[in-house]
Amino acid sequence: MKEKEKAIIEAAIKLYATKGFAATSIQEIVSESGISKGAFYLYFKSKDALLIAILEYYFDHIQKNIEIHDHENLPPREKFAKQLTALFSTMIEHKEFIIMQSREQAIPLNEEVKTLMFRKHYEAQKFYQNSLRAIYGEIAEPHLWDLAFMLEGFFNSYIRLLLFNEEGFRISELVEYILRRMDSLIDGLKGEEPIATEEKMEDLFKKTKAFFLANNHDIKLVIEKMKKVISGMENSEDFNISLEVLQSEIEKETPRLPVIQGMLSNFRNEPKLDTYREEIAKIYNIKR
Amino acid sequence: MKEKEKAIIEAAIKLYATKGFAATSIQEIVSESGISKGAFYLYFKSKDALLIAILEYYFDHIQKNIEIHDHENLPPREKFAKQLTALFSTMIEHKEFIIMQSREQAIPLNEEVKTLMFRKHYEAQKFYQNSLRAIYGEIAEPHLWDLAFMLEGFFNSYIRLLLFNEEGFRISELVEYILRRMDSLIDGLKGEEPIATEEKMEDLFKKTKAFFLANNHDIKLVIEKMKKVISGMENSEDFNISLEVLQSEIEKETPRLPVIQGMLSNFRNEPKLDTYREEIAKIYNIKR
DNA sequence: ATACAAATTGACTAATTAGTCATATCGTAT
DNA sequence: ATACGATATGACTAATTAGTCAATTTGTAT
Numbered sequence: 001m002k003e004k005e006k007a008i009i010e011a012a013i014k015l016y017a018t019k020g021f022a023a024t025s026i027q028e029i030v031s032e033s034g035i036s037k038g039a040f041y042l043y044f045k046s047k048d049a050l051l052i053a054i055l056e057y058y059f060d061h062i063q064k065n066i067e068i069h070d071h072e073n074l075p076p077r078e079k080f081a082k083q084l085t086a087l088f089s090t091m092i093e094h095k096e097f098i099i100m101q102s103r104e105q106a107i108p109l110n111e112e113v114k115t116l117m118f119r120k121h122y123e124a125q126k127f128y129q130n131s132l133r134a135i136y137g138e139i140a141e142p143h144l145w146d147l148a149f150m151l152e153g154f155f156n157s158y159i160r161l162l163l164f165n166e167e168g169f170r171i172s173e174l175v176e177y178i179l180r181r182m183d184s185l186i187d188g189l190k191g192e193e194p195i196a197t198e199e200k201m202e203d204l205f206k207k208t209k210a211f212f213l214a215n216n217h218d219i220k221l222v223i224e225k226m227k228k229v230i231s232g233m234e235n236s237e238d239f240n241i242s243l244e245v246l247q248s249e250i251e252k253e254t255p256r257l258p259v260i261q262g263m264l265s266n267f268r269n270e271p272k273l274d275t276y277r278e279e280i281a282k283i284y285n286i287k288r
Numbered sequence: 289m290k291e292k293e294k295a296i297i298e299a300a301i302k303l304y305a306t307k308g309f310a311a312t313s314i315q316e317i318v319s320e321s322g323i324s325k326g327a328f329y330l331y332f333k334s335k336d337a338l339l340i341a342i343l344e345y346y347f348d349h350i351q352k353n354i355e356i357h358d359h360e361n362l363p364p365r366e367k368f369a370k371q372l373t374a375l376f377s378t379m380i381e382h383k384e385f386i387i388m389q390s391r392e393q394a395i396p397l398n399e400e401v402k403t404l405m406f407r408k409h410y411e412a413q414k415f416y417q418n419s420l421r422a423i424y425g426e427i428a429e430p431h432l433w434d435l436a437f438m439l440e441g442f443f444n445s446y447i448r449l450l451l452f453n454e455e456g457f458r459i460s461e462l463v464e465y466i467l468r469r470m471d472s473l474i475d476g477l478k479g480e481e482p483i484a485t486e487e488k489m490e491d492l493f494k495k496t497k498a499f500f501l502a503n504n505h506d507i508k509l510v511i512e513k514m515k516k517v518i519s520g521m522e523n524s525e526d527f528n529i530s531l532e533v534l535q536s537e538i539e540k541e542t543p544r545l546p547v548i549q550g551m552l553s554n555f556r557n558e559p560k561l562d563t564y565r566e567e568i569a570k571i572y573n574i575k576r
Numbered sequence: 577a578t579a580c581a582a583a584t585t586g587a588c589t590a591a592t593t594a595g596t597c598a599t600a601t602c603g604t605a606t
Numbered sequence: 607a608t609a610c611g612a613t614a615t616g617a618c619t620a621a622t623t624a625g626t627c628a629a630t631t632t633g634t635a636t
Contacts, residue, residue, distance in 0.1 A: 020310060021310075022308055022309075022310030022311045023310045025592075025593065025594080026593080026594060026595080027592090027593080027594090035614080035615095036614060036615045036616060037594090037595085037596095037615080037616070038595095038596085038597080038613095038614060038615050038616070039613075039614050039615075040595095041594095041595070041596080042613070042614075046594080046595080047594065047595090149442075149445040149446065149449065150441070150442055150445065150469065152441075152445050153438070153440075153441025153442045153443075153444055153445035153446075154437075154438055154441045155441070156441055156444060156445075157437040157438065157440050157441035157444075158437065158441075158483075161437065161484065161492075164492060165488075165491075165492050168488050168491070168492065169483065169488075173483070174483055177480070177483050180476065180480070181438065181473060181476065183476065184472045184473050184475060184476025184477075185469060185472050185473070187472060187475070187476070188468065188469065188471065188472025188475070189472075192465070192468070195446075195457065195461070195462055195465050196449065200453075200456050200457075203456070204449075204452060204453050204456065313622075313623065313624080314623080314624060314625080315622090315623080315624090323584080323585095324584060324585045324586060325585080325586070325624090325625085325626095326583095326584060326585055326586070326625095326626085326627080327583075327584055327585075328625095329624095329625070329626080330583075330584080334624080334625080335624065335625090
C-alpha cells in the first residue's frame with residue numbers, strides 16, 4: 001500500500017469517526033490529508049471504494065495481531081488470553097476505526113460492504129467458539145453459540161469502557177477477569193438447555209446466508225445466459241476461458257475483486273455481452 | 289402529538305433504519321408519509337429537530353413500557369424479569385428504531401443529540417444497577433457497575449439475535465436464562481475485585497462530561513486566534529464586543545445557539561475571520 | 577352563500593455533493 | 607539541458623440537498 005493511500009485512509013477514518021460516513025465529504029478528506037481532489041481519485045475509484053479499503057485494511061490488521069499467537073505453543077486458555085488481550089489492544093490502538101464502526105454499524109450502502117461485515121462477524125463468532133471449545137472441551141459444546149454471544153457481549157461492553165478511558169484499566173487484568181466470568185458461566189450451564197441451539201443457528205445462518213448470497217445466485221443465472229450467447233459466436237474460445245475463470249472466482253468464499261474485474265474487462269469489445277457485463281459489475285460495485 | 293407528526297416520525301424511522309440518517313432526504317420522508325415538503329416544516333423546525341423528536345418519542349415509549357411494572361407488588365427478581373421482557377418485546381416491536389439506533393449510533397451530529405444519548409445510556413445503566421441491587425442485595429454492591437456492563441452485553445448480543453429471527457425464540461425463556469446467568473456470575477464474584485470500581489467510574493463520568501465539552505476547549509483556542517487577528521485591525525471595537533459576548537456564551541453550561549449564531553454573523557463581512565467563523569459554526573452545527 | 581383563517585402545496589433558491597478533466601508540475605533517464 | 611511519463615491540481619459539471627414562500631385549498635363560523 002502506498003504512503004498516500006494510508007494517509008487518505010487515516011484521514012478518512014478520523015473524520016468518519018467524528019462525523020460519520022455519509023456526512024463526511026471527499027473534499028473534507030482531501031483537505032485533512034493534504035492532497036487534491038483529483039489525486040484522491042488516482043488512489044480510490046470512488047467514495048465507496050475507500051470505505052471498503054478502510055474496512056479491509058483494519059480487519060486485516062486486527063486479524064494479523066491475533067494470529068501472531070496462533071503458532072505459539074501454549075495451553076488453550078493462555079493462548080486465548082493473549083489473543084483477547086491483542087484484540088483489546090489493537091482496537092484501542094485504532095480507536096477511530098472502532099468508533100466509526102460502532103457509529104455506523106455496517107453502513108450497508110452496497111452489497112460488498114454488507115457481505116464483508118456479515119462475514120467478519122461470523123468469523124469472530126467462530127473464533128470465540130473454537131477458543132472456548134479448546135479451553136472447556138465437550139462440556140461447552142452444546143452451549144458454544146450462547147457462550148460466544150455472551151463473551152461477545154462482555155467484550156463489547158468493556159471495549160466501550162476502555163475507549164472512554166484507556167489508562168484507567170489494565171487490559172491483562174480485564175481479560176483474566178472476563179475469562180473467570182466465563183468459568184462461572186460454564187459452571188452454571190450444567191443441566192441447562194442452550195438458547196441458541198446448533199439447530200436454530202444453522203437454520204438462521206442458512207436464511208441469512210441465502211440473503212447475502214442472493215447476488216451469487218443472480219450472477220449464476222447471468223453467467224448461464226452469457227454461456228449461451230458465447231456458444232453462438234465465432235472464436236468463442238477466449239471468452240469461454242474468461243467465463244470459466246470468472247465463474248470459479250465467484251464461487252469462492254471470498255471472491256477476489258481484481259480477478260472479477262479483469263475477466264469482465266475481457267468482454268469489453270463484445271457489445272452483445274455488454275448488459276451482462278454491466279449487471280455483474282453492478283453487483284460487485286466495480287466501475288464499468 | 290398530532291397524527292401527522294406520528295406519520296412523519298414513523299416514515300422517517302423506517303427510512304433511517306434502511307438507509308441511515310444522513311442518507312435519507314426530507315423529500316423521501318415526505319413522499320413516504322404522503323405529505324408535502326412544506327407541510328413537513330409546519331411540524332418540524334428542521335431535519336435535526338425531527339431526529340430529536342424521534343429519539344424522544346421512542347425512548348419515552350420504551351420507558352413507559354418498563355415503568356408499567358414499577359407499581360406492581362412483586363419480588364424484585366420477578367419484577368425485573370417482567371421489565372426485561374418488556375424491554376425485549378418493545379424493542380422488537382420497534383425494530384426499525386433499534387436498527388436505526390444501532391446503525392448510526394444516534395448520529396451525534398449536534399450537541400443536543402449527543403447529550404440525550406449520553407443521558408439515556410447512563411439511565412439504562414442505573415436501571416440495571418438498581419434492579420440488580422434489589423435482587424442480590426449487598427453481595428452485589430461492589431460489583432454493580434461490572435454486573436450492569438455484563439448484563440448490558442448479554443442484552444445487546446441477544447437482541448441482535450432476536451432481530452434476525454423473532455419467531456425462533458421465546459422471550460420469557462431467554463429472560464429467565466439471562467437471569468440464571470447473572471446468578472452464576474454473582475456466585476463467581478465472591479472474593480473478586482471489581483474491574484469497574486465505583487471510584488474509577490465516578491472519575492470516568494466526570495471526564496466524560498468533560499469530553500462532551502471538549503469542543504469548548506477547541507473553541508477557546510479559535511477565539512484566542514481571532515483576538516490576535518482582530519487586534520491587528522482598524523475599527524476593531526465592534527468585533528471585540530462580539531467576540532466577548534461569544535466567549536462568555538460559550539463558557540455557559542448550556543450555551544444558547546441563537547446568541548452564538550448572531551455573534552458569528554457579525555464576523556461575516558471580514559474575510560480574514562472566515563475560517564475561524566466556519567470552524568465554530570461547524571462545532572455548533574450552525575448554518576454558515 | 578360569504579368571509580376569513582388555518583392548513584397545505586410544490587416550484588424555487590442557495591448550498592453542497594461526488595466525480596471529471598484539461599492543465600501543470602515533478603522526477604528521472606539520457 | 608531536454609524530454610517524457612507519472613503524479614498532482616482545482617475549476618468545473620450535473621445532481622441532490624435542506625429549507626422558503628407566494629399561491630392555493632380546506633374548514634368553519636355566521
